[in-house]
Amino acid sequence: MSLRITSKLGLTLLQEMPQGFLAPVVNQVNHQIVRHRRTKHWDPKWKLFRRMKVVKVDLPKFNEKVENLTDEQIRIRLKEQGILPPRPWVERQFFIHSTGGIFEPYVPPEGDGKVSPVSKQGAMQSLQFLEKKSRTMMAIRKIRQYEEDFDSPEFCKEATKLYIKMHELLSARDKDNLIDVVTERAYPEVLHNVENKTIRWKYIKDIELPRIVQARCTDVISRENIFGQVTVRFHTQQTLAIYDRFGRLLHGSEIVAKDVLEYVVFEKHMANEYGTWRIHAKIIPDWLPPREPSALTFKRKIETTVAEPEKAVVETASTENVSTPNSERVNTA
Amino acid sequence: MALTKVRYLFATAFKLYQPMVTQCEKIHTSCRNQASNNDDHPTHWMEYNQKIYPPQTPDEVPRLAYVCHQRTNIKYSPLKMWYVASFIRGMSVDEAIKQLKFVLKKGAKDVREVLEEAKEMAVKEHNVEFPSNMWVAESFVGKGRVIKGIRRHGRARFGRVEYKHCHYYVRLEEGAPPKHYYSPFPQQPHEQLEDWLAAMRRRKITNSL
Numbered sequence: 001m002s003l004r005i006t007s008k009l010g011l012t013l014l015q016e017m018p019q020g021f022l023a024p025v026v027n028q029v030n031h032q033i034v035r036h037r038r039t040k041h042w043d044p045k046w047k048l049f050r051r052m053k054v055v056k057v058d059l060p061k062f063n064e065k066v067e068n069l070t071d072e073q074i075r076i077r078l079k080e081q082g083i084l085p086p087r088p089w090v091e092r093q094f095f096i097h098s099t100g101g102i103f104e105p106y107v108p109p110e111g112d113g114k115v116s117p118v119s120k121q122g123a124m125q126s127l128q129f130l131e132k133k134s135r136t137m138m139a140i141r142k143i144r145q146y147e148e149d150f151d152s153p154e155f156c157k158e159a160t161k162l163y164i165k166m167h168e169l170l171s172a173r174d175k176d177n178l179i180d181v182v183t184e185r186a187y188p189e190v191l192h193n194v195e196n197k198t199i200r201w202k203y204i205k206d207i208e209l210p211r212i213v214q215a216r217c218t219d220v221i222s223r224e225n226i227f228g229q230v231t232v233r234f235h236t237q238q239t240l241a242i243y244d245r246f247g248r249l250l251h252g253s254e255i256v257a258k259d260v261l262e263y264v265v266f267e268k269h270m271a272n273e274y275g276t277w278r279i280h281a282k283i284i285p286d287w288l289p290p291r292e293p294s295a296l297t298f299k300r301k302i303e304t305t306v307a308e309p310e311k312a313v314v315e316t317a318s319t320e321n322v323s324t325p326n327s328e329r330v331n332t333a
Numbered sequence: 334m335a336l337t338k339v340r341y342l343f344a345t346a347f348k349l350y351q352p353m354v355t356q357c358e359k360i361h362t363s364c365r366n367q368a369s370n371n372d373d374h375p376t377h378w379m380e381y382n383q384k385i386y387p388p389q390t391p392d393e394v395p396r397l398a399y400v401c402h403q404r405t406n407i408k409y410s411p412l413k414m415w416y417v418a419s420f421i422r423g424m425s426v427d428e429a430i431k432q433l434k435f436v437l438k439k440g441a442k443d444v445r446e447v448l449e450e451a452k453e454m455a456v457k458e459h460n461v462e463f464p465s466n467m468w469v470a471e472s473f474v475g476k477g478r479v480i481k482g483i484r485r486h487g488r489a490r491f492g493r494v495e496y497k498h499c500h501y502y503v504r505l506e507e508g509a510p511p512k513h514y515y516s517p518f519p520q521q522p523h524e525q526l527e528d529w530l531a532a533m534r535r536r537k538i539t540n541s542l
Binding site for chain 1: 373374383384385386387388389391395396397398404405406407408456458459460462477478480482483484485486494496498
């Protein structure tokens with residue numbers, strides 16, 4: 001009965017009003033025009049049938065990011081589709097062809113060894129230098145066991161060639177051949193931040209002849225498995241210009257030559273018959289003067305560190321106490 | 334917990350150890366159909382971001398930077414999205430973002446997000462110093478995936494329902510927006526006068542000298 005009344009009432013409401021009936025009022029009152037749909041049946045009993053006409057389709061969510069889903073949501077998804085979760089990636093890669101660091105990194109003397117040997121600091125430096133030099137000699141002797149014709153000046157020539165080749169490959173962005181000149185440790189460091197850029201690098205001349213300043217050997221895992229590391233001092237003149245993607249100058253210049261002093265570590269897997277000398281790292285001393293700032297300006301990121309008050313700790317502790325019976329229940333279930 | 338670890342490992346495994354991955358890439362271990370799985374969205378538009386231009390000499394006018402960005406398979410009709418896309422053409426980015434806040438269309442939200450992402454990309458990856466100094470050089474829509482559904486009709490017949498998706502593409506360019514985006518530009522009064530004069534002088538008076 002009540003349904004009939006409401007439906008009749010609805011019917012009357014749906015009936016069209018004669019136009020201009022409330023025209024003077026409409027002009028005065030803040031009134032929004034609503035368009036009523038008259039294509040549907042007034043009786044709600046057909047609503048269900050109308051809905052049943054359309055077969056429901058599960059649309060794929062193309063723009064959904066898997067990273068943003070919670071663990072529980074992922075679990076539900078996998079269960080819905082009857083898929084087992086992916087196996088954890090428990091393998092870890094090891095490169096037995098190169099080491100992961102520099103052993104006993106060379107500490108370049110401040111002011112590049114120009115401190116007077118008469119002063120206390122200078123005397124200390126020269127003492128340490130002697131101590132280290134003896135170890136270098138020992139290491140070179142060990143290298144000679146594996147590489148009989150190891151000769152310092154010859155090696156320095158080879159090192160210069162490697163140094164130049166690495167820079168040329170880098171400016172050509174030849175990633176495939178770069179790995180022949182650079183160890184696996186140095187590879188990501190060399191290629192860091194060179195994407196979408198044009199690098200123009202030119203080697204002009206040696207200011208001083210390159211020389212070996214330190215050599216070290218270490219065995220890894222077994223005694224015979226020896227790696228050799230040699231630090232070479234390069235004092236050269238170079239030009240460097242870096243352009244961005246649109247050919248605009250970012251840094252440096254192609255004309256102005258600069259004197260560059262670098263300590264480069266070369267590494268070779270001595271125990272490997274086919275091992276080669278490759279660039280392993282560059283030593284950056286602490287006393288290096290700060291770099292000149294870039295010409296671009298940046299928006300500074302405001303770091304907001306939310307200090308957790310002690311209350312939070314208390315709260316978590318209390319929740320833990322509460323949650324213990326729950327977790328027990330889960331375990332038993 | 335375990336699942337997050339799994340995901341983290343999957344994500345990091347491919348980022349680290351690049352030389353090993355590059356070596357592995359050279360070995361073909363799967364069938365050709367599995368080799369590429371990028372068939373559900375276009376990639377060509379984003380490749381413009383990879384293009385590297387030759388270095389310029391100091392006396393040349395610096396090239397203006399640009400960024401291309403897209404969002405694929407938005408659940409919205411491309412026909413409706415067209416109105417939003419062409420609305421912001423030739424506006425500055427900030428103006429476009431501001432205007433889109435007042436557009437009562439579902440697609441406006443996606444377009445706004447894409448613009449904001451593009452602005453961020455420009456600063457982070459493409460050496461643009463001031464992201465506000467950019468304008469919407471291109472803004473257009475493509476047809477995305479269409480998923481077909483069924484609708485029952487009377488007398489054992491059926492109709493087809495199309496659930497349409499669209500791709501939205503945008504290119505931001507550095508600099509101030511042009512005064513007129515579309516050509517031909519509206520003519521100035523003196524130009525109109527010149528045209529009229531020319532037309533008058535061109536006409537042929539029959540039976541005259």
